């Protein structure tokens with residue numbers, strides 16, 4: 594299962610955005626049966642991103658069918674504080690908002706934690722990584738988007754890796770999640786840069802053998818960690 598990275602475990606969390614959403618619960622179960630560590634659920638409101646997916650009512654239906662699965666909510670919404678209570682009640686475990694959507698990230702983080710969820714903070718490709726620094730110590734995870742948020746199946750943006758490197762160098766023990774275009778051809782550079790939580794959507798959901806793909810992703814990450822440790 595998950596491998597250690599700089600004191601943090603490495604985890605693979607499929608995004609089900611490009612799954613058959615008419616069979617969402619079954620698709621989520623299929624991903625977990627294939628060896629995933631958690632599920633990354635993309636919530637889009639059509640305002641922050643030009644796409645619309647689902648909200649807390651769907652999460653509320655999923656939770657009893659997947660009682661022990663970690664739900665990593667990627668909240669691509671213009672008003673993240675509006676949905677904190679509903680998502681917590683629905684059974685979300687982690688609530689990741691985008692720093693671009695709030696005038697007071699510290700207040701947003703506080704509200705998420707008061708609701709009993711882990712807090713994640715994310716940035717879009719054009720947002721500089723230094724804006725995250727004041728909040729790193731109060732969140733459970735940082736999300737570095739490696740595509741422009743809104744859709745699955747986009748091309749990985751390798752020029753986001755310096756953001757991951759910066760964070761890992763300055764904050765060796767935080768959870769750093771990468772999200773967007775992460776697959777067999779791109780996960781190595783994510784791991785080498787220092788990410789330890791890997792969202793992979795199309796690469797896993799559309800795979801003929803998701804279990805094999807997830808295991809291959811894990812192997813690439815493990816090799817990258819070993820290589821980086823040997824080079825120290």
Ligand SMILES: O=C(CO)[C@@H](O)[C@H](O)COP(=O)(O)O
Nearest residue numbers: 742743745746773774794795
């Ligand atoms: O948040 C998003 C897109 O906005 C991601 O979670 C994607 O859904 C990941 O899918 P792939 O790029 O891996 O296909």
Ligand SMILES: [Fe+2]
Nearest residue numbers: 608635667772
């Ligand atoms: Fe996402």
